[in-house]
Amino acid sequence: MARRVGRKSTTREPIIQEPEQFDPSGAEPEATRREAGVAESSRANRGWWDRNADEYQVEHGTFLGDDRFVWGPEGLDEVEAELLGPPQELKGKDVLEIGAGAAQCSRWLAAQGARPVALDLSHRQLQHALRIGGSFPLVCADAGALPFADGAFDLACSAYGALPFVADPRLVLREVCRVLRPGGRFVFSVTHPIRWAFPDEPGPEGLSVSASYFDRTPYVEQDEEGRAVYVEHHRTLGDRVRDIVASGFRLVDLVEPEWPAWNTSEWGGWSPLRGHLIPGTAVFVCERD
16 A cells, blocks of 8 residues: 655665655645646656655554555455455456555465466566565556556555556546456555645644645645645545546445554545545446446
């Protein structure tokens, strides 16, 4: 599950090659709201996840586990949710995981007897998948141009991967639809759209509306030359539904996980305080007609 984390220094695993550093001066990027197209968003986010994959896995690896399938910071687990179908029916299914990170979800799918393929834009994230291990393929590619034949998969899934970070989500949705077999299911989770109206803070300051829900201007972090180094895109709930339908899917369910009592952890702007009051994740369950 991919989601932006803060830039705290952390110990890196020595078995993974040190990535190229972004800015030797250590200057913090500027946060702004401005337009960012398909190519700029892809380039910026590939670089960001390559630079921050180590920290992400260190900070969230325990919560995600090595072989769990978690849909979001609330901790909704596919074992109970069965959004892809009953676990016993996954055996023998070809499944594409998009934005796989360290491929925790693919590892869980393989344990159910499925044949997963884990795809991610970030080579560094896939190095962590190699570190943990698994017998399934790892593919480094852009979700907007999937390197697979038509009808190659029975199922596809994405836990906070790709969709929040692309300028044109229909490119991704159409590609997923193309590689799915008729009747195939695609389930993906993203930040709940309502969260864009609130500050991304876990405490009380994150409970007051500070921006228009209808402002679709991307959130961009840029360097001193104005080059984007991280981009996240906002779609309203209605936008997401229209994107899904226009791309050849039928929306069969929309899951808004409630914050469970057992989960006392904070993850960026997600926290028990906010989670008990406003939704943090939206999970879209789609099927190809």
